[in-house]
Amino acid sequence: MGVASETIALTESVTVGCNIPLWGLDWQPGDRILLSDCEHQGIVATVQEISRRFGVAVDVFPLLTPTGSALIDPLQAIEAHLQPRTRLLIVSHILWNTGQVLPLTEIVQLCHQRPAPVWVLVDAAQSVGMLPLDLVASGVDFYAFTGHKWCCGPAGLGGYYGRADRRDRVAPTYIGWRGVTVDHQGQPTGWEADNRRYEVATSDYALMPGLRAALGIHDQWGNAEARYQRISALSRYLWSALQALPQVRCLMPHPPASGLISFQVLAAGEPSAQHHGRLAADLEAAGILVRTLRYPSCVRACVHYFTTETELNHLVEAIRNWAIVHGI
Numbered sequence: 001m002g003v004a005s006e007t008i009a010l011t012e013s014v015t016v017g018c019n020i021p022l023w024g025l026d027w028q029p030g031d032r033i034l035l036s037d038c039e040h041q042g043i044v045a046t047v048q049e050i051s052r053r054f055g056v057a058v059d060v061f062p063l064l065t066p067t068g069s070a071l072i073d074p075l076q077a078i079e080a081h082l083q084p085r086t087r088l089l090i091v092s093h094i095l096w097n098t099g100q101v102l103p104l105t106e107i108v109q110l111c112h113q114r115p116a117p118v119w120v121l122v123d124a125a126q127s128v129g130m131l132p133l134d135l136v137a138s139g140v141d142f143y144a145f146t147g148h149k150w151c152c153g154p155a156g157l158g159g160y161y162g163r164a165d166r167r168d169r170v171a172p173t174y175i176g177w178r179g180v181t182v183d184h185q186g187q188p189t190g191w192e193a194d195n196r197r198y199e200v201a202t203s204d205y206a207l208m209p210g211l212r213a214a215l216g217i218h219d220q221w222g223n224a225e226a227r228y229q230r231i232s233a234l235s236r237y238l239w240s241a242l243q244a245l246p247q248v249r250c251l252m253p254h255p256p257a258s259g260l261i262s263f264q265v266l267a268a269g270e271p272s273a274q275h276h277g278r279l280a281a282d283l284e285a286a287g288i289l290v291r292t293l294r295y296p297s298c299v300r301a302c303v304h305y306f307t308t309e310t311e312l313n314h315l316v317e318a319i320r321n322w323a324i325v326h327g328i
């Protein structure tokens with residue numbers, strides 16, 4: 001990730017990592033938070049509660065078109081929705097529904113160049129383990145991630161990156177022995193100097209060797225850039241094959257620059273949530289795991305660098321046959 005370990009706090013999940021700055025900043029009535037219309041429900045719910053408790057206004061900018069499919073320029077959309085009192089922008093680095101990769105460095109520049117700089121909190125659920133990252137170079141303020149998705153580690157271990165020069169502005173909210181220093185009588189004297197101040201107490205330490213082992217296996221297959229290039233090539237391959245099916249429309253109008261490929265099954269030209277649910281269940285019964293998403297209603301496939309072309313052909317054939325069997 002290109003950061004010093006002092007700027008990391010270990011957490012259980014992306015959501016816990018997002019909660020650290022969200023609750024730690026000193027919100028004032030009238031402050032504003034801007035977030036995209038593609039953020040995860042756990043983050044949206046946290047923002048709503050902050051809004052209720054502290055009188056913070058929430059603005060939402062679109063990344064989905066009204067049809068829920070095509071692409072909007074994220075920089076233009078953000079710029080159009082930033083307001084003088086906006087203090088924080090929340091975006092996912094990779095959108096979990098469409099697979100779109102957002103231009104992180106440019107977004108951070110845009111926000112930091114405002115007369116009252118806007119800080120940027122990133123939901124990195126889908127980007128850590130998928131994209132080669134240099135967070136210091138990006139300038140991002142806060143970046144919350146997990147080890148259990150694209151890193152293929154055990155569930156329950158993730159992390160929070162927060163810039164060192166933002167630390168004094170993000171007060172710890174949950175507090176415990178791991179985050180404090182103590183005197184000779186064992187009484188707390190202050191915070192840990194680094195981001196361990198946001199770690200609280202006993203965690204499931206046994207998860208760490210599991211995550212280390214997973215990362216070690218990835219490193220046997222080239223570096224992060226090589227793995228990402230392989231993901232992109234496989235993603236292009238799958239996107240093109242799916243687009244060629246008459247009953248299928250991919251959400252992205254071009255191959256996504258990520259391993260998330262979402263598509264809709266069209267019945268009489270319209271996407272059908274019922275078909276999506278049935279297709280996902282039937283594929284699972286055949287040993288192919290995809291998932292459905294509610295909005296935009298779609299099916300999402302994930303390709304990692306170790307996915308094979310044979311597996312992708314198998315998926316496409318299974319969808320083609322399924323559509324024929326169901327008369328679509």
Ligand SMILES: Cc1ncc(COP(=O)(O)O)c(C=O)c1O
Nearest residue numbers: 013014015016040096123125146
């Ligand atoms: C974009 C996004 N954000 C947040 C989450 C929640 O992740 P976690 O359970 O690690 O908090 C997910 C995963 O489901 C996700 O895809």
